[in-house]
Amino acid sequence: MKSSIGKNVTLTLYGESHGPAIGIIIDGLPAGIAIDHDFILNKLEKRKAKGKISTQRHEADEFKIISGVFNGFTCGTPLHIMIENTSTRSHDYHPELIRPSHADYVAHMKYHGFEDYRGGGHFSGRLTAPIVAAGAIALDILKKKGILIGTHIAQCQDLKDRNWQDLEKDIETCNSLEFSVLDEKVRQDMIDHIEKTALEKDSVGGILESCILHLPIGIGEPFFHSLESQLSAYLFSIPAVKGVEFGLGFDFVHYKGSEVNDAWQIDHGIISTMSNHNGGINGGISNGMPIIIKTIIKPTASIFKTQHTVNLKTMENDELTLQGRHDPAIFHRARVVVDSMIALALLDLCAEKYGTDWMRL
Numbered sequence: 001m002k003s004s005i006g007k008n009v010t011l012t013l014y015g016e017s018h019g020p021a022i023g024i025i026i027d028g029l030p031a032g033i034a035i036d037h038d039f040i041l042n043k044l045e046k047r048k049a050k051g052k053i054s055t056q057r058h059e060a061d062e063f064k065i066i067s068g069v070f071n072g073f074t075c076g077t078p079l080h081i082m083i084e085n086t087s088t089r090s091h092d093y094h095p096e097l098i099r100p101s102h103a104d105y106v107a108h109m110k111y112h113g114f115e116d117y118r119g120g121g122h123f124s125g126r127l128t129a130p131i132v133a134a135g136a137i138a139l140d141i142l143k144k145k146g147i148l149i150g151t152h153i154a155q156c157q158d159l160k161d162r163n164w165q166d167l168e169k170d171i172e173t174c175n176s177l178e179f180s181v182l183d184e185k186v187r188q189d190m191i192d193h194i195e196k197t198a199l200e201k202d203s204v205g206g207i208l209e210s211c212i213l214h215l216p217i218g219i220g221e222p223f224f225h226s227l228e229s230q231l232s233a234y235l236f237s238i239p240a241v242k243g244v245e246f247g248l249g250f251d252f253v254h255y256k257g258s259e260v261n262d263a264w265q266i267d268h269g270i271i272s273t274m275s276n277h278n279g280g281i282n283g284g285i286s287n288g289m290p291i292i293i294k295t296i297i298k299p300t301a302s303i304f305k306t307q308h309t310v311n312l313k314t315m316e317n318d319e320l321t322l323q324g325r326h327d328p329a330i331f332h333r334a335r336v337v338v339d340s341m342i343a344l345a346l347l348d349l350c351a352e353k354y355g356t357d358w359m360r361l
Contacts (some may be wrong), residue, residue, distance in 0.1 A: 003259065009027070010028055011344060016116040017088070023081055024081050025080050028351065030131055031073070040133050041063075046132075046335075046336040047061075047128065047333050053069060053194040053195060057076050059087050065081055071228065090119070097309055099301065103123040104117060104120075104301075128138075133342060135340020142346060145358075149210065149346075150173075151292045151338050152181060153180055156193060156194070158206075186348070194328050195328075203300035205329070206329065209295075210292070210339065211290055211291070215346065221353075231346075263309075274289065275291055278323060286350075292323065307319065307320050330344050
């Protein structure tokens, strides 16, 4: 199992959903970075389950920094964040019945039956909590460098939020909301739809749209560490992500080159593009325009309808009716995870270009 990522700022994720603790180790941060405890708590709060649109498993997510910080500043050694699990109910899980669209069967085969199946083990969305804690540090560093990141829920089934308008203001609004939808009416419609779906014992997915603002020109190392490939690698590490696209993405198929080429212009010595169909990236390198990313989150695999499955003990067809506590939708909680992964990927790539001391200068 490979649970590390990054070249200059590396992350190692550990723990299982129902184990004693989960956590992350960040290596490569320079000494002298101020750690904002309240900012980390704020981001973890955005990920927490709340109300009828989320699981009833409520974790305190009280993080502990075990090493790497002294007197409120990083000291240059690996930074270790640990979060204890305090609300587990392992008896709800039955290893012989493999859950549809989960990692149960593939994990069982890959790890020869020694995997921790409780709550999905290491494959659980529970592991995104330490990612958010680490991401908060990255988001804070980038914000102090003038780089802003925000994500809104662009779509939930047929319900669509409005497009970005005033980017700085919209990013600030997204980061202040618990349910990050810019159009207030659509926000309530989406919440109502998720609650209705939960009553039907089912789940829904959604599209998250992120904007990165003020990223300098020249970030990205083609071919294999291009801006798109690195962002995609981090985003696809989030459980339930099944698609990532930049700019127009798959909609490019509907146009001719003359319609979607981003023409260049110069105004008062500043070069920019007249449109932004490519989402702020050319040749795998940031071009100074806003970077627009869409991330597709599938409907939560854990639903309460009876489903067909296989019993690994009897090796016969069987049926499964899930017990326990599960989310009817996870995209509203995943948006802060997306922000975190974007920030962590950018931090690694900026360190590649500028060196790690850039983070604190």
